[in-house]
Amino acid sequence: MALKQDGALSSESGLTSKSRGARISQLVASLKTSATNAQRPLLELLGEKTMTPAAIRTFWISNQMLIVNASIELVRALELEHGSSIAEIHEEQILTMNNFNVERTDLISGVDAEADANVQTWSVGKIGANAVWKMGVTGVNVTVATIDTGVRVSHEALRDNYRGDHGWFDPESQSGVPYDLSGHGTHERILLSRVKLVSLRPIRAMPHRLEGQTSRL
Numbered sequence: 001m002a003l004k005q006d007g008a009l010s011s012e013s014g015l016t017s018k019s020r021g022a023r024i025s026q027l028v029a030s031l032k033t034s035a036t037n038a039q040r041p042l043l044e045l046l047g048e049k050t051m052t053p054a055a056i057r058t059f060w061i062s063n064q065m066l067i068v069n070a071s072i073e074l075v076r077a078l079e080l081e082h083g084s085s086i087a088e089i090h091e092e093q094i095l096t097m098n099n100f101n102v103e104r105t106d107l108i109s110g111v112d113a114e115a116d117a118n119v120q121t122w123s124v125g126k127i128g129a130n131a132v133w134k135m136g137v138t139g140v141n142v143t144v145a146t147i148d149t150g151v152r153v154s155h156e157a158l159r160d161n162y163r164g165d166h167g168w169f170d171p172e173s174q175s176g177v178p179y180d181l182s183g184h185g186t187h188e189r190i191l192l193s194r195v196k197l198v199s200l201r202p203i204r205a206m207p208h209r210l211e212g213q214t215s216r217l
Contacts (some may be wrong), residue, residue, distance in 0.1 A: 001078070002088040003038045003063045020156070035060035042082055049074055057215065066092065066215045093214045144192045148185030153178045157190045 018026070039058055042065065046056060051074075057066040067074070075089060124130055143163065150170075153162040168178045180186045 001042075001065045001067065001086060001090075003035075003042075003065070004085055004087045005063060006034055006038065023156075031063075032060045035063045038063055038085060039065060041085075042078065045078065045081060046074075049077065059215075064215075094211055095214065144189065146185065146189055146192065148188055149182045150180035150185045151178050151189050152180045152183075152186045155186055155190065158186070158193065161193065 035058065043056070043058075046067065051067065055068040057068075059065070079086065079089070151158065151168075153159055153168075162178075168176075170176075
């Protein structure tokens with residue numbers, strides 16, 4: 001179950017003058033406060049419905065809740081009493097990877113990382129990026145364009161490289177100012193631009209049987 005954001009996190013006033021560590025700490029605190037305030041009334045209702053704490057998992061970073069074995073009656077009660085604060089309710093899904101061969105790949109050799117850059121891992125080789133680099137294609141001076149949920153050009157990883165005029169087009173809302181509906185577009189643009197603040201990292205989202213729950217992602 002995903003809850004609606006309260007809008008407080010969209011403001012960046014007072015953040016640009018602070019250090020990166022201070023901005024991260026303030027953002028984490030804001031996310032936790034927002035999630036706690038949004039989830040409190042729903043947790044109270046779940047307690048009244050005799051749901052044990054073990055059957056409930058909360059996620060402050062995305063303001064979501066996982067309710068194990070929730071009945072249709074419970075879902076209807078949540079929608080009836082707190083529907084205005086709920087963005088989405090959906091059933092937990094099990095994602096699988098069929099016919100997937102697991103192999104061990106060592107760290108890429110021959111890639112000289114800068115002193116302030118992250119060491120490249122096997123995930124870079126998995127997508128063939130190192131082979132492209134050896135061809136002399138590094139992406140320097142390349143203009144990257146995407147079609148997505150938008151982009152927050154004030155993000156510290158993007159603001160110094162935003163093209164500016166004629167670098168944004170919103171066919172739906174006709175907004176002249178860049179914005180992002182969900183954060184997905186900003187996330188993808190940063191990955192494509194590969195700024196020094198961001199690196200490609202492998203994660204294990206699926207346990208031993210090559211299947212995983214959406215709540216773990």
